[in-house]
Amino acid sequence: MIQETLTSLFSGNQLLSTLILVSVFVLVRKLVEKLLRGREDFIPDERRRLISWSRNALVLVLVVGLILIWAPALRTFALSVTAFLVALVIATKELILCITGGLLRTSTGAFSVGDWVRIGELRGEVVDQSIMSVTLQELEPPARGHRFTGRTVTLPNSVFLTTNVVNENFYKKFVYHSVEITIEREDDPTETARVMEAAMTAAIVDSREVAQRYNQLIRRRSGVEMPAIEPRIRMVTTNEARIRIGVTAFVPTGDTERIDHEVMAAVLAAAHESRAEKTCPSGT
Template sequence: MVETLTLVTDFLLENKLLLTALLIVLISLFKQWLVAIIRGNVSFLTDRQRKWISRSKNGIFLLTITMLFMLWQTEVSKFALSVTAIAIAFVVASKEIILCFTGSIQRASSRSFVIGDWIEVGNIYGQVIEHNLMATVIQEIDLVNGQYHFTGKTATLPNSMFFTYAVKNHNFMKRYVYHHMTITVAQFVNLYPLLPELTNKIESYCEDFIEVAKRYNSVIEKHAGVDLPGSEPHIHISSGATGEQNVNIMIFCPTERAIALEHKIRQDFMEAFEQRFKQA
């Protein structure tokens, strides 16, 4: 008898699917018997009976789960390790995709830019023409060289770049811009007498748009909440490391006219410099 019981037990342990099915059947029969005992022969259940029936069902369910887990513990552990390894491999393989997706969420939540804005990401400048969950597409603008025209190149930026580089919005530069220029003079001479006449000429060039520039400058100041340099031209002279002098000029002007105005201002300065210092 003992040997027969041992053989049956070993057989069931080796065939876990059969043992699992047998346990489920036995536990189901036990649950039905227990519920029938609690219910009795009454037609309507009392609240006390409903509570005990619910407790019995929940307890038997937990007992079933515990027994099945103990029976299949080795297989469950192996499966969990496999799933964990697969999950880790998936996360590592799809790291960039996840970063792109979360970068899109970060962009949308921070409202750093919208389609049509001029932005700077790293050393890439351009106008946003499209953005989606994975990437942002921009038309490149040559701001690196102080230009404001499109280069004709289209750049597709993965949204993961928004976690690596700061996103700078240059949208106000679409209409008016603080345009900087530097004129280098190798000779060490007194350049200050040239500045009043140069300032007058710059103001004459800005005469036709200066009122609009002042209003636009005020709008930018209110929107940014900072005190900007102002719409009037600014000129100052600095010295270089090797003794040369740098005439630094900044004007607030329409973006599309910035390069043309720079050429005129450079020409005026060179002509004035030549008239004053050529003979000397």
């Protein structure tokens, strides 16, 4: 009740009330200090504390008076500012999310321009990044190779708040590549595996030394034991009870398609030769 009365008295003309209050404050402060100091050259500690207390009390009164004078205007201003900020946040929600995602990406150092990354189901090389977005040169899925599709994809940074990012930059030069072949029941799986391993070894012989050094570099930087670069054979059965043979090696990323063709050609040639021998009588 007292606050409302004082507010109504002062808020009629806020600028005039402020000038009167400040003037009264200055006059009262000087008068109080003059009375407390007196005419003595030396002021005792008790009187010094009293002067300091009076100054603080007068400042408090001044602050309370200014709040009472400007309370209605401050209330209206606060409501306006709050409404404006709420509207601004709603209107710029995506913008804020993009900026936040960009700060998260930058602070974590997830990748940089030139890296190969996988973001969700999308895979590509980073060609540009900004506070708002990231631009990728799209790559084919690993199962289909590592060639560029020719498409450029721009992603908002907001995706980094909800989507996992995998940095595949180590596989930009070399990759663990597998070639798999399903053979017929009458074919010899041991012989097919031997042919595939020999073909894979011959296909990567020129790059073996570089692959070994690059494999060791990845091991040192990541601190993780990497598989050997030599071809490895594995055999599994399919739902049709046929045997699927796979050979995996550490190969140059750009040579995966060539290696696929060479291994498959070697297997087909061996299978053709084997069947030709079976159909021809011995000694003919």
